[in-house]
Amino acid sequence: MTIEQRAPGEFSPASIFDVADRAGVSPSTVSRALRGLPNVAPATRERVARAAHELFYVASPAASGLASGRTTTVGIVVPFLSRWFFMRVVQGAEEVIRAAGYDVLLHNLGDAAGRERFFDRLPLNRKVDGIVLVDVTVQPHEQARLQALGVPVTVVGGDALGVGAVGIDDAAGVRMAVRHLVHLGHRDIGMLGGDAATGLNFAVPGRRRTTFLGAIAEAGLVTKPEWVVSSDWGIEGGARATERLLSSRRVPTALFAESDEVAFGALRTLRLAGLDVPRRMSVIGFDDHEMASVVNLTTVAQPVDAQGAAAARLLIHAMLGHADPFARLALPTQLVIRGSTAPPSGAGGSRRSPAVTH
Amino acid sequence: MTIEQRAPGEFSPASIFDVADRAGVSPSTVSRALRGLPNVAPATRERVARAAHELFYVASPAASGLASGRTTTVGIVVPFLSRWFFMRVVQGAEEVIRAAGYDVLLHNLGDAAGRERFFDRLPLNRKVDGIVLVDVTVQPHEQARLQALGVPVTVVGGDALGVGAVGIDDAAGVRMAVRHLVHLGHRDIGMLGGDAATGLNFAVPGRRRTTFLGAIAEAGLVTKPEWVVSSDWGIEGGARATERLLSSRRVPTALFAESDEVAFGALRTLRLAGLDVPRRMSVIGFDDHEMASVVNLTTVAQPVDAQGAAAARLLIHAMLGHADPFARLALPTQLVIRGSTAPPSGAGGSRRSPAVTH
């Protein structure tokens, strides 16, 4: 920007030389003093700090980045922005990252094409010192690309080899849900999944379905193929999946939804179909979304912010060179019983007050 | 990073000189060719492109940033990350920003201290070419600080002078809600607000309350101070506000909630208090949150992604030097009638099927 183009009030920011002049030291000393490096006399440091403050001096990130090779920025990569889970993970990670003095570069994959572009073109190349990858199962060839970035990576809720990972014990959570239904007396249990058609191949969906089928078998039950139905993740997906399931000749007495958002969609469809929950149909979700208490949904709670925060901490350790970059962490899940599950209508047993929408 | 520290497979990325050598041209030609500048022979451009591709060359953002003064990054600043509205705005803006070739630096204010720090220290200084500010009312002294950044700013849903702004006609939306209740026959109408205690001074809360009181007066009604209650924004805030309101000697027959999330909290409290919605209490929200259809909430819909997208477009125009940086845009709102509003129990009139929670 040449001087003529500048707006009247605008003035070019102070450089490290300006600060050096004002403090009566050399630029290198300014640099050292301001970054808190050792080998700076307290009095000098003080003088430099004051000069910098008076001139509103802040080091140019581009210049120091170019000189040092560090960006003081970390990338957070999510499949979508609109899902509650991702947002909360981002929130948890953001807080830790900012507290550690880094900025957050947010990258939204969006769809399958976006995912491919991400691994192919590596748009975060040289822009970040580390990456938190949320809920993406990294394929082997993708992992190679990631390595080419030359920065540490941690993963939340995804499978990945050779990088730090934090998540929950998904299998334990799913089993918890199935057992709860079984203990209530249900023998006909369906499952509503996400997964289909997004092409983003994110980590969770497949895993939960496999475990569900295993848990059903463990309980000595069988489920029907028409009772295990996938659709897009989210409320609308859950609604559509439930519609499809309800079109079977015989329907189950209980539904396990892969996420609370899918469960919410199910609740809406069941209400519109006039099927009382939990009298005619029990529904259990997964997440403990903040809306779960509003719609009185029984669910498997997982700590979401905490997973983001843990991944960020892992990453920061890795960027600092300490810490095992291959660490894996599994946070606990917990059953939260509310009003959307009850014994099947045929059975005796205690009754819970029904779930209501508002 | 010295050569010894490098991991085995890692190799230093190609520089613009490497590409120049391989293509048999000078670095400046490489630069021009790769950035699509005019005055490059098609054949040359082609040769350069191939060389760059073969060497996996990508320009160092720090170096080109330092040389050009541009960052190809835009900052999005939000008060919180955990609120649905903000997320959707970010989503809408992100898409436009990325499509225009910029990266997104996400900055979360978090709380009052974070807000102050933001305007005081300007952490986005020289890191972005423009800023989208979400739902922040910019105070005059803050505006001066923003100007010091020397980059264009646009605001979503906030008041701000001298910068582009997009939002909705809040007043029209609020009046729509109040009139709907009045037409149903309600005369005792309360309001649940956010606002209190966050200290973040974000834009919307105060505005909606003022308009609400105006609309009540317009309708020739009166409301009581105990019926207009504020709490933290969000579900828990709405729940607490409703509890407080219900402790009045006489309660209204209808509630206008400042946001759907506040309304959700209200619905939960009303359910727990055994007050049937809409029979004993009508509730109307604001936003058309995706959960509104699940809990059957009547609400005033506003386009959220679209506001973020519009703000991003405004910003990009401003960064490119075209476009009026003072443009203001108001997107339309729309009443969405669902099952949470009905005539008050005393009155006659048509009945709607009740809202249900799950």
Add this chain to the structure above:
DNA sequence: GTGAAAGCGCTAACAA
């Protein structure tokens, strides 16, 4: 504890 000097990898005048 401090300073001098040499880059970091690009872009942008200017010249050719």
Add this chain to the structure above:
DNA sequence: TTGTTAGCGCTTTCAC
């Protein structure tokens, strides 16, 4: 249309 030449504003050896 292309090449040459200076920087952009820091950090970082290496001397002192």
